[in-house]
Amino acid sequence: MSEAAYPPPVEFSVRLTPPDLDPWIAGNCGVSGFLTRESGRPGPHVALVSLIHGNEYAGAIVLDALLRKDFRPLRGQLTFAFANLAAFARFDPKQPAASRYVDEDLNRVWDETVLEGPRRSCELDRAREMRRIFDTVDFLLDLHSMLWPSEPLILCNTTEKARELALAIAEPSLVVVDPGHANGRRLIDYARFRTPHSAAAANLIEAGQHWQQQTVSITFAAVAKFLRITGLAAMDDPILPPPPAEPRRPRLAEVTAHIVALTDAFRFVEPFEGGRIVPHEGTLIAWDGEAEIRTPYDNCLLVMPSLLPRRGHTAVRLARFVSQ
Numbered sequence: 622m623s624e625a626a627y628p629p630p631v632e633f634s635v636r637l638t639p640p641d642l643d644p645w646i647a648g649n650c651g652v653s654g655f656l657t658r659e660s661g662r663p664g665p666h667v668a669l670v671s672l673i674h675g676n677e678y679a680g681a682i683v684l685d686a687l688l689r690k691d692f693r694p695l696r697g698q699l700t701f702a703f704a705n706l707a708a709f710a711r712f713d714p715k716q717p718a719a720s721r722y723v724d725e726d727l728n729r730v731w732d733e734t735v736l737e738g739p740r741r742s743c744e745l746d747r748a749r750e751m752r753r754i755f756d757t758v759d760f761l762l763d764l765h766s767m768l769w770p771s772e773p774l775i776l777c778n779t780t781e782k783a784r785e786l787a788l789a790i791a792e793p794s795l796v797v798v799d800p801g802h803a804n805g806r807r808l809i810d811y812a813r814f815r816t817p818h819s820a821a822a823a824n825l826i827e828a829g830q831h832w833q834q835q836t837v838s839i840t841f842a843a844v845a846k847f848l849r850i851t852g853l854a855a856m857d858d859p860i861l862p863p864p865p866a867e868p869r870r871p872r873l874a875e876v877t878a879h880i881v882a883l884t885d886a887f888r889f890v891e892p893f894e895g896g897r898i899v900p901h902e903g904t905l906i907a908w909d910g911e912a913e914i915r916t917p918y919d920n921c922l923l924v925m926p927s928l929l930p931r932r933g934h935t936a937v938r939l940a941r942f943v944s945q
Contacts, residue, residue, distance in 0.1 A: 633717060633718070633768070633831065633832065634832065634833075635714040635717050635831075635832040636832055636833055636834060637678070637679065637682065637832045637833065637834065637836075637837065639678050639681075639709070639712055640678060640681050640682045640685040641685070642654070642681065642685060642703055642706070642709070644688075645685070645688060645701070645703060646703070646706065650700070650754065651753075652750055652751055652753070652754055653706065653750075654672075654702065654703035654704065654706050655700060655701070655702050655703075655751070655754055656688065656700065656701045657698055657699065657700045657701075657754075658692075658693055658694060658698065658699050658700075658701075659694075659698045660693065660694040660695060660696045660697055660698065660699075660853075662695070662696040662697070663696060663697070664694070664695075664696030664697025664698070664852055664853070665696075665697045665759035665760055665851055665852070665853075666697060666698050666699075666700065666757050666758050666759050666760075667694070667697060667698070667699050667700070667758070667759065667760045667761070667847075667848070667851050667853055668699075668700040668702055668754070668755065668758040668760070668761040668762070669683075669684055669687075669699070669700070669701055669702065669761075669762055669764065669844060669847075670702040670704055670761060670762070670763045670764060670808065671683070671684050671701075671702065671703055671704065671764045672703050672704045672705050672706065672708075672709050673704045673705060673727050673728050673763060673765065673808060674705065674708070674721045674722065674726075674727065674728065674765065675705045675706075675707070675708020675709040675710075675711065675712060675720040675721060675722060675723075676708070676709075676712055676717055676718060676719075676720045676721050676831065677721075677764075677765050677766045677831060678709065678712070679764070679766050679828060679829075679831070679832075679833075679836040679837045679840050680764025680765070680766075680828075680840050681703055681709070681764075682837050682840075683764070683837060683840045683841045683844055684701045684702075684703065684764075686841075687701065687844075687860065688701055690860045692854075692858075692860050692861075694848075694853040694854070695852065695853055695854060695855060696852055696853060697759075697851075697852070697853060699848075699853055700754060700758065702751070702754070704727060704747070704751065705722060705723075705727050705744065705747065707723050707743055707747070708720045708721065708722050708723050708727075708743075708744075711723070717831065717832060718768065722743075722744055723742075723743040723744065724742035724743045724744055724745075725742050725743075725744050725745070726744065726805065727744040727747065727748060728763075728805075728807045728808060729802060729804055729805025729806065729807070730742075730744060730745050730748045730805055730806070731748065731805070731806040731807060731808050731810055731811040732805065732806045733812055735805070735806075736748060736749055736752060755808070755811060755813065756813060758813070758821060758823075759820070759821050759822075760786065760821070760822055760823070760847075760851050761808070761809070761814065761821075761822075761823035761824075762790075762823070762824055762825075762826060762843070762844065762847045763807075763808050763809060763823065763824070763825040763826070764826055764828065764840055764843075764844070765825055765826060765827050765828070766827065766828050766829055766830060766831045766832075766833075766836050766840075767827050767829065767830055767831065767895065767925055768830070768831055768927070769830070769894070769895065769925070769926060769927060769928050770830055770894045770895070771827065771829070771830070771894055771895025771896055771925050771926075772793070772795055772894070772895055772896025773793040773795070773826070773827060773828050773829045773836075773839050774793055774795040774796070774797050774826075774827050774895075774896070774924070774925075775787045775790060775791075775793060775795070775796045775797070775824050775825070775826050775827075775843075776797050776799050776809070776824065776825040776826075776827060777796065777797070777798055777799070777809065777824050777825070778798075778799070778800065778801065778807075778809050778810050778814070778815055778823075779798055779800050780814075780815055780817070780822070782820065782821075782822040783798075783809065783814065783815075783822050783823065783824060784796070784798060784873075785822070786822040786823075786824055787824045787871075788871050788873065788945065789850045790824065790843060790846050790847050790850060791846070791868065791869070791870075791871035792842050792843045792845075792846040792847075792865075792868075793826070793828070793839060793843065794868075794869040794870065794871050794872060795871075795872050795874070795896065796871050796872065796873050796874070797874050797875075797876060797922075797924055797938075797940055798873070798874070798875045798876065799876040799924070799938060799940075800876065802879070802935065803879070803881075807825065808823065808825070809823040809824060809825050811823070826840065826843045827925065828840040828843065838862075841861075841862050842862055842865075844861075845858075845861040845862050845864070846864070848861065849861075849864070871945070872942065873942065873943050873944075873945050874922050874924075874940040874941060874942045874943065875940055875941055875943050876924060876938045876939065876940045877917065877918075877939055877940060877941055878917065878938070878939045879935050879938055880907070880914055880935065880936045880937045880938070880939065881933065881934065881935055881936065882909060882930040882931065882932050882933065882934055882935075882936045883909050883910070883912070883932065883933075884909050884910035884932060885931070885932050886908070886909070886910045887907065887908070887909045887910075887930050887932075887936055888907060888908055889906060889907045889926060889928060889936075889937075890905055890906060890907060890908070892928060893906065893923050893926045893928075893937075894926070895923060895924060895925045895926055896922070896923070896924075897922075897923045897926075898920055898921070898922055898923075899916045899920070899921045899923065900919060900920060901916070901919055902916055902917065902918050902919050902921070903915050903916060904916045904921075906923070906937075907936065907937070909936075914936075916939065917939060918941060920941070920942060921939055921940070921941070922939070922940040922941070922942065923937055923938075923939065923940075924937065924938035924939070924940050925937065925938060
């Protein structure tokens with residue numbers, strides 16, 4: 622390994638107090654932590670999903686605020702979802718990364734064969750419980766944050782309907798088309814949201830670094846835009862943050878490679894932040910043991926680098942900007 626490889630820090634600041642979700646845990650639609658509010662007027666079923674990972678609670682803060690302010694949809698119905706309550710209940714600010722899940726990643730179990738198979742786990746049982754609600758959802762926004770510093774972004778699957786939804790939201794303005802992970806399907810890859818036979822679409826927002834107030838603000842802005850473009854909120858709704866005076870034009874990139882750490886000695890050559898654009902093809906960005914990792918093309922976008930990846934886990938996604 623090169624001596625220039627960068628040894629990143631491993632301590633993270635927790636600057637957000639977890640929300641009190643006790644008023645919402647019972648739910649009102651037969652699934653704990655799920656609350657649906659009806660408008661009484663025709664329209665889509667829209668879902669806002671938080672806590673797919675138990676330690677990513679910026680989204681839960683936003684949903685809790687909307688519920689406490691009694692936000693109601695103008696049309697259709699709106700479901701507020703607090704997903705991995707079991708993992709969230711274990712959150713400890715002294716070990717903030719330890720409560721991502723209980724048994725397995727809830728965002729890797731959304732394959733029909735897995736959901737309908739015999740295997741059991743805390744997260745898989747919860748996904749089966751939530752599934753009946755998601756089977757009725759027309760538009761879904763999955764609210765996440767990131768461990769390492771990164772430009773906020775919207776992730777979508779490879780379907781045209783998901784891309785169109787992401788470009789319509791464009792808050793944040795970076796849209797990344799990502800086919801997903803080899804070790805399991807994400808919620809946005811669930812059959813209802815990836816099949817061409819359904820108009821239902823889902824996106825995932827990565828709003829910034831875990832446990833930071835700015836991440837809550839970015840999440841709230843994305844939720845507001847999502848509710849407006851789906852017709853569930855007015856432009857001047859006083860509960861929501863106002864739209865920006867001059868919205869930024871979205872930038873669209875497509876992931877071409879997932880770089881997976883093949884050794885326990887994977888290190889980047891510097892502490893890259895997500896959203897970094899490496900201008901030249903062939904630039905050395907990391908070492909995996911003795912193997913070099915270089916950019917495959919000019920203007921290569923580094924998507925969510927994980928500065929201390931475990932063997933077998935994604936270290937970084939490489940993406941190319943595309944015209945719209």
